[in-house]
Amino acid sequence: MATATAPTAHTSEYQPQDGLLLEVEDLHVEFHTRYGVAKAINGVNFSVRQGECLAILGESGSGKSVTAQAIMGILDMPPAKIPQGSVKYCGHDLLTMPEDRRRKTRGPEISMIFQDALSSLNPTFPVGWQIAEMFREHRGMNKSDAYAQAVRLMERVSIPAAKQRVKAYPHQFSGGMRQRIMIAMAISLDPAVLIADEPTTALDVTVQAQIMSLLQELQQERHMGLILITHDLGVVADVADRIAVMYAGRIVEQADVRDIYAKPAHPYTKGLLDSIPRLDLKGQELSAIGGLPPNLMHIPPGCAFNPRCTMAQDICRRDRPELVEVGPHRKAACHFSEEVLNA
Amino acid sequence: MTKYIVRRLLQMIPVIIGSTFLIFAMVFALPGNPLAGKCGERPCPPAFVEKFRADHNLDDPLPIRYVKYLGDLAHGNFGTTFQGLNVLDELQKRYLITVKLAVIALLFEAIIGVLAGVLAGIRKGKFIDNLVLVSTLVVISIPTFVIGSLAQTIFGVKLGWFPVTTPSKPGWYDLLLPGLVLGSLSLAYAARLTRTNLAENLRADYVRTAVAKGLSRPRVIGVHTLRNSLIPVVTFLGADFGGLLGGAIITERIFNIRGVGGYIFQSINSRDGTAVVGAVTMLVIVYLFMNLLVDILYGVLDPRISHD
Numbered sequence: 001m002a003t004a005t006a007p008t009a010h011t012s013e014y015q016p017q018d019g020l021l022l023e024v025e026d027l028h029v030e031f032h033t034r035y036g037v038a039k040a041i042n043g044v045n046f047s048v049r050q051g052e053c054l055a056i057l058g059e060s061g062s063g064k065s066v067t068a069q070a071i072m073g074i075l076d077m078p079p080a081k082i083p084q085g086s087v088k089y090c091g092h093d094l095l096t097m098p099e100d101r102r103r104k105t106r107g108p109e110i111s112m113i114f115q116d117a118l119s120s121l122n123p124t125f126p127v128g129w130q131i132a133e134m135f136r137e138h139r140g141m142n143k144s145d146a147y148a149q150a151v152r153l154m155e156r157v158s159i160p161a162a163k164q165r166v167k168a169y170p171h172q173f174s175g176g177m178r179q180r181i182m183i184a185m186a187i188s189l190d191p192a193v194l195i196a197d198e199p200t201t202a203l204d205v206t207v208q209a210q211i212m213s214l215l216q217e218l219q220q221e222r223h224m225g226l227i228l229i230t231h232d233l234g235v236v237a238d239v240a241d242r243i244a245v246m247y248a249g250r251i252v253e254q255a256d257v258r259d260i261y262a263k264p265a266h267p268y269t270k271g272l273l274d275s276i277p278r279l280d281l282k283g284q285e286l287s288a289i290g291g292l293p294p295n296l297m298h299i300p301p302g303c304a305f306n307p308r309c310t311m312a313q314d315i316c317r318r319d320r321p322e323l324v325e326v327g328p329h330r331k332a333a334c335h336f337s338e339e340v341l342n343a
Numbered sequence: 344m345t346k347y348i349v350r351r352l353l354q355m356i357p358v359i360i361g362s363t364f365l366i367f368a369m370v371f372a373l374p375g376n377p378l379a380g381k382c383g384e385r386p387c388p389p390a391f392v393e394k395f396r397a398d399h400n401l402d403d404p405l406p407i408r409y410v411k412y413l414g415d416l417a418h419g420n421f422g423t424t425f426q427g428l429n430v431l432d433e434l435q436k437r438y439l440i441t442v443k444l445a446v447i448a449l450l451f452e453a454i455i456g457v458l459a460g461v462l463a464g465i466r467k468g469k470f471i472d473n474l475v476l477v478s479t480l481v482v483i484s485i486p487t488f489v490i491g492s493l494a495q496t497i498f499g500v501k502l503g504w505f506p507v508t509t510p511s512k513p514g515w516y517d518l519l520l521p522g523l524v525l526g527s528l529s530l531a532y533a534a535r536l537t538r539t540n541l542a543e544n545l546r547a548d549y550v551r552t553a554v555a556k557g558l559s560r561p562r563v564i565g566v567h568t569l570r571n572s573l574i575p576v577v578t579f580l581g582a583d584f585g586g587l588l589g590g591a592i593i594t595e596r597i598f599n600i601r602g603v604g605g606y607i608f609q610s611i612n613s614r615d616g617t618a619v620v621g622a623v624t625m626l627v628i629v630y631l632f633m634n635l636l637v638d639i640l641y642g643v644l645d646p647r648i649s650h651d
């Protein structure tokens with residue numbers, strides 16, 4: 001296909017060591033509001049390698065988007081504050097980097113797509129203009145070259161009649177097409193890391209699958225590190241390599257996809273897995289997790305999940321379980337993960 | 344787009360006819376004798392009265408007079424005043440002054456108002472924001488004639504920077520101070536409107552996208568946020584300009600400006616129906632065109648608005 005673009009060699013000052021792109025260490029984020037301090041992220045650790053897809057799962061409010069925004073550097077500070085932690089990209093800490101230098105990583109190095117493409121695209125500029133802006137601002141490209149690049153990218157993400165539609169406005173596209181345009185814009189400068197925050201949640205089911213396969217295709221073609229945020233376990237099964245499950249601003253379990261689906265090591269993960277409808281268990285009750293996520297201003301002591309956990313013991317209300325190795329390539333934060341694994 | 348404009352122009356015809364008829368009917372229903380005082384202390388001689396009434400169609404019934412008037416209007420004849428002056432000539436002279444005054448006020452509102460609003464909006468809650476909020480509140484709560492008289496006293500009389508009254512053929516500089524006074528109230532509104540819209544839009548998803556695209560802060564604000572934030576401000580300023588073109592009685596009186604506002608006021612006082620109707624008809628037309636212009640501009644600024 002003439003429109004396919006070979007990934008251009010990365011000739012930036014950022015070179016991954018052994019394929020390691022992103023390392024998030026002990027990340028904390030809190031929101032200072034007039035009602036108090038909401039501790040949205042409480043010590044998150046993970047890494048992303050070239051060509052790898054990490055899915056971040058969790059209920060609403062577990063801190064998935066805030067984690068992504070902290071990596072991307074698009075949190076509103078204030079009210080947000082990052083009291084602790086680091087986000088290293090190819091060994092450079094983004095959090096301590098001068099803002100002007102960090103800004104230049106957004107787009108060419110790390111890029112992001114959002115849930116609602118309609119509100120995330122500027123309603124007053126043509127879509128082609130918005131894609132071309134990446135080339136004009138980051139590469140200093142002239143207008144017609146940048147537009148040509150925009151058309152090429154729109155073709156790459158399979159927008160029909162891209163040449164004619166390059167001057168159309170976001171509201172003139174369908175939801176799926178808009179998300180494709182968001183994707184085209186995000187991958188325009190060949191970023192090494194792409195963060196997709198619930199990219200299909202706002203779309204029809206049939207369109208969801210198309211967008212997911214487009215993302216997967218682009219990730220493999222460009223060897224990108226992909227962070228896929230979702231609260232839909234079904235979506236990630238065939239896309240993700242690894243899964244990190246978040247609860248109350250912490251990662252409670254991290255493992256390869258196959259391992260986690262075969263056997264969760266954390267009661268919360270088990271609860272999530274049990275709540276997806278399965279064809280082979282048709283007719284049986286879905287077991288949603290009882291109770292509500294904790295108030296982030298008053299996270300319970302010990303294990304944050306203990307008020308909802310059927311296995312909770314005294315120790316769970318007293319000591320916070322750390323995220324520890326529970327098997328090859330897998331970690332869990334539960335005092336009784338052995339028991340969960342062997343159940 | 345062309346279709347839309349043609350449709351809007353056609354819609355203007357009944358509006359113009361309807362509104363001029365209303366004005367016409369109201370003006371000529373006003374009590375008072377246009378001949379009062381025409382001939383000094385004595386009553387006018389009957390021959391003069393007769394000719395005067397015939398010239399101005401005063402004895403025809405109202406609808407006939409109106410139709411005759413419209414016929415004249417269609418030929419570009421706005422009629423003559425009771426003093427025998429050509430209404431159109433007089434209006435043109437007056438209107439030039441009113442337009443100048445309105446342009447000064449509009450520029451003042453647009454430049455200073457938007458600038459203040461932008462500064463306040465991007466520094467919401469900070470010193471500059473509070474400064475803008477308090478000073479615009481002061482301007483909004485003081486009546487125009489107080490601001491006007493104060494400005495005249497301070498900058499005209501005491502400091503002598505501006506002429507105290509305005510010559511009959513004023514230049515731009517002569518109208519500068521009155522223009523600033525005239526624009527001050529709308530400036531305050533424009534600043535607040537800009538501030539609110541900008542602060543709100545800064546939290547919009549597409550602005551977050553602009554940041555995530557690695558754009559510089561000036562570009563995020565100046566290109567991505569401002570465009571959307573200014574749409575309602577432009578609409579407001581456009582409508583305001585339409586109003587300003589209708590003359591400004593208070594400001595004109597304070598600074599002794601011979602504009603359209605004062606003209607209508609005088610004409611009403613002297614029961615000079617032809618002059619009033621002519622002036623108001625022109626104002627209606629100007630206002631309608633301004634509205635059309637604003638709507639077209641709105642469509643240009645916001646691609647989601649379709650005029651097809």
Ligand SMILES: Nc1ncnc2c1ncn2[C@@H]1O[C@H](COP(=O)(O)OP(=O)(O)OP(=O)(O)O)[C@@H](O)[C@H]1O
Pocket residue numbers: 031033038040058059060061062063064065066067076079231296
């Ligand atoms: N600007 C903000 N001010 C205050 N609190 C915030 C702000 N942004 C996020 N939070 C809080 O941080 C917590 C985590 O939010 P986040 O958006 O990361 O959740 P999420 O996991 O992405 O959920 P969802 O699936 O609903 O998108 C939430 O409790 C939210 O209330």
Ligand code: SF4
Pocket residue numbers: 266267268303304305306307309310311312313316321333334335336337
């Ligand atoms: S630590 Fe305790 S409360 Fe927390 S998940 Fe494990 S068993 Fe449940």
Ligand SMILES: [Mg+2]
Pocket residue numbers: 064065066197198
């Ligand atoms: Mg979210």
